[in-house]
Amino acid sequence: MEGTESNERRSFGVVLGQVLQGLRLNNKLSLLELAKRSRISESTICRYEHGSRVTIPLNKLTVKDVEALNKKIRVPDLFTAYKLAAVLGVTLDQLMEKCVQVIEEAKLEAARQEEQEEQTSD
Numbered sequence: 001m002e003g004t005e006s007n008e009r010r011s012f013g014v015v016l017g018q019v020l021q022g023l024r025l026n027n028k029l030s031l032l033e034l035a036k037r038s039r040i041s042e043s044t045i046c047r048y049e050h051g052s053r054v055t056i057p058l059n060k061l062t063v064k065d066v067e068a069l070n071k072k073i074r075v076p077d078l079f080t081a082y083k084l085a086a087v088l089g090v091t092l093d094q095l096m097e098k099c100v101q102v103i104e105e106a107k108l109e110a111a112r113q114e115e116q117e118e119q120t121s122d
Contacts, residue, residue, distance in 0.1 A: 013075040015099045015106075021049040023088040023095075037087045040080060047074045048084075064110070 024034050031049075035042040076084065078092075085095045 012099060012103065015102045016075060016081075016095075017049045019095065019098050019102065020045075020084060020088070023090065024049070027088055029088075034084070034087060038083045040083060044076075044080075045084070048076055 024031070029037075031042045031045055034040075035045055038045070081095065082092050085092045088095075090098075
């Protein structure tokens with residue numbers, strides 16, 4: 001059970017970074033501007049957004065992508081996530097809901113792909 005919990009936390013970290021970056025870009029903020037407004041260092045925000053140097057569009061994120069990025073993910077603590085959400089114009093609940101939605105969509109897509117692979121191998 002511990003391995004599954006650890007993978008889910010890392011998966012969340014990948015998605016959270018993607019969501020934070022998307023919100024920042026939608027708000028037309030540079031990393032520097034977000035850092036100044038949130039009083040969080042630019043390098044820390046960059047590590048949240050890019051736990052890995054690989055960037056995957058949010059709508060194309062798959063479970064396999066998440067697994068490949070697992071070891072390089074950094075997740076902000078609750079207070080830091082709250083500060084970032086506030087500057088980005090969303091509540092912490094909205095930020096978390098978006099992350100969960102993306103993860104669930106990726107899981108459904110992986111299940112669909114697996115089902116298709118099973119059908120073609122029969």
